[in-house]
Each structure stands twice: as C-alpha cells, then as structure tokens.
Amino acid sequence: MWSFFRNRRRRRWLAVALPEPQLRILKQNVPAFNHLPPELQQRILDCVRILIAERRWEGCDGLEVSAEMKTTIAGHAAFILLRSGDYYFDGVTTILVYPDVMVRNHDGVLEHTVGEAWDNGGVILSWPEVLLAADHDDGRNVVIHEFAHHLDGLDGEMGGSISFAHSADQTAWNEIAGQEFQQLVHDVDAGRRTLLDPYGATNEAEFFAVASECFFERPRPMQNRHPELFGLLKKYYRIDPTDWQ
Incomplete structure (x- = not known):
C-alpha cells in the first residue's frame, strides 16, 4: 500500500x-x-x-x-x-x-x-x-x-562487499577488489603515485567509494590501468562511463 x-x-x-x-x-x-x-x-x-x-x-x-x-x-x-x-x-x-x-x-x-x-x-x-x-x-x-x-x-554493513546479481561476479569482486585494495595499500606505503585516490587504502569500504569516484570521473584511465576492477564496476552499476567520456 x-x-x-x-x-x-x-x-x-x-x-x-x-x-x-x-x-x-x-x-x-x-x-x-x-x-x-x-x-x-x-x-x-x-x-x-x-x-x-x-x-x-x-x-x-x-x-x-x-x-x-x-x-x-x-x-x-x-x-x-x-x-x-x-x-x-x-x-x-x-x-x-x-x-x-x-x-x-x-x-x-x-x-x-x-x-x-x-x-x-x-x-x-x-x-x-x-x-x-x-x-x-x-x-x-x-x-x-x-x-x-x-x-x-x-x-547492513559498509565494508566494501557490494552485492551482485550473479554469484560468479560476486566471487570475482571479492577476489579482484581484495587484490586491488592490497596493491593500493602497498603502493601508498611505498610512496608510489596511484590512479586511485590513496585514501582508498584506509579500508575496503573506502576502497569501494574511491574506486566508484574513479569509475565515473576517470573511466578511460581506469579501464586501461585497472581493467578487471573497471569491468566489475561496470557490471555493478550497469553502465559504462566511457560511452560519454
């Protein structure tokens, strides 16, 4: 009602x-x-x-x-x-x-x-x-x-574990996002420049939020440098920002 x-x-x-x-x-x-x-x-x-x-x-x-x-x-x-x-x-x-x-x-x-x-x-x-x-x-x-x-x-929890319609995509996200998060942490600790905002190295929740910013704001560089992560966000948001950028 x-x-x-x-x-x-x-x-x-x-x-x-x-x-x-x-x-x-x-x-x-x-x-x-x-x-x-x-x-x-x-x-x-x-x-x-x-x-x-x-x-x-x-x-x-x-x-x-x-x-x-x-x-x-x-x-x-x-x-x-x-x-x-x-x-x-x-x-x-x-x-x-x-x-x-x-x-x-x-x-x-x-x-x-x-x-x-x-x-x-x-x-x-x-x-x-x-x-x-x-x-x-x-x-x-x-x-x-x-x-x-x-x-x-x-x-129910802001922890960076977003939900996908298909279990295969969910498994891929858990694996790829985990790897990308750890790589960002290592790069930030080593003082290397990163495409993703270094703030994303704070925790998995901030990593997802930072990755979302990059996905919509700088889709082509992200697609080139983080293709698997970009592909999963494209499935999650069901949109491809490179179409209009």
Whole structure:
C-alpha cells in the first residue's frame, strides 16, 4: 500500500519539468550531464526531481540550503542511479550540507572531513567540496564517494562487499577488489603515485567509494590501468562511463 502512494506521488513530481534556472545549474555544476545521450539525461532529471522532493535537506553551521545546492548534489548523486530502476536512494533519510570542511574532535584529536555517510541514512557533505566535483581531471567527487558508501551499506554493513546479481561476479569482486585494495595499500606505503585516490587504502569500504569516484570521473584511465576492477564496476552499476567520456 505504501509503495502505491509513493509511486503515485513520484509520478506527480515527474510530470513537472525541472525549472529552467535549476536546469542551467545542473548543466553548469554537473558538466558530465551535457555529454549524456537524451535517454540518460532524462534519467538524471528524474532522479534530481525525486531526490530534491523526497529527501530531507538540512543546512548546518548557519548555512541555508539553496536550490543550487540541492540540484548540484542530486545531479552528481544521480549518476550512480542511471541503471538502478526505481531505486532513488530510498534508504537515505537526510542530506546535511556544511559551509566548509567539517571538524570532529575525537579524543582530543581534531579530524577534518569533507563528507560522511551514516548507518542511519544520513549523508553529510561540504558544499565547497561538492563544487570541486565539476573538475573531472582529479578523479574526485565527494558526492559519488558518500552515496557509494550508502549503496555499500544496503546489505547492513559498509565494508566494501557490494552485492551482485550473479554469484560468479560476486566471487570475482571479492577476489579482484581484495587484490586491488592490497596493491593500493602497498603502493601508498611505498610512496608510489596511484590512479586511485590513496585514501582508498584506509579500508575496503573506502576502497569501494574511491574506486566508484574513479569509475565515473576517470573511466578511460581506469579501464586501461585497472581493467578487471573497471569491468566489475561496470557490471555493478550497469553502465559504462566511457560511452560519454
């Protein structure tokens, strides 16, 4: 019964076009949108409208969440939903936006972070870092990173063990991702330059999030340097970003 009302509500939202000012924001702040074929552009627009309407948005430290912020964040997040059917991050309850880098005091040690994903469905983002996601050259995208954590946690744990439809792919992921993670750890420890963000060497969960950033932001270099990992992410996300890059 709940899904009936949810779907009816979504049809009503999707019947209304994204306002022109927000469309301009999407094209400017999420430039990859401009390179998508019409079918996928429509999917992005659908995701943006539903994410803006359904999720609870909160500004922190005095920040007022604007239409630009909602449109930009939802636009970046929508890329990992391109082939997700009728899933629109239903498990995300709240998106909190900070005006700057967040500082946490853990046992007297100050830790700086630009994003977090919580088990309770909260996603936290630094707005200045979100704006940097428009640059594809560095392979970093905090929105994709944190929402990838959310997908990782759909099985009940954010541990980098994502779920595949076929057992063979699941086995391959466990093996290949494990090998790639260990290699990244060795490369980072040795001070070698890596295509994947060195932060992915923190643990398996961060490795998946970092690999997802690279998959969408720098697909061709990733396909060349990490072909097996790229192929598995292509199966997981059911999309090939090299088609539009």
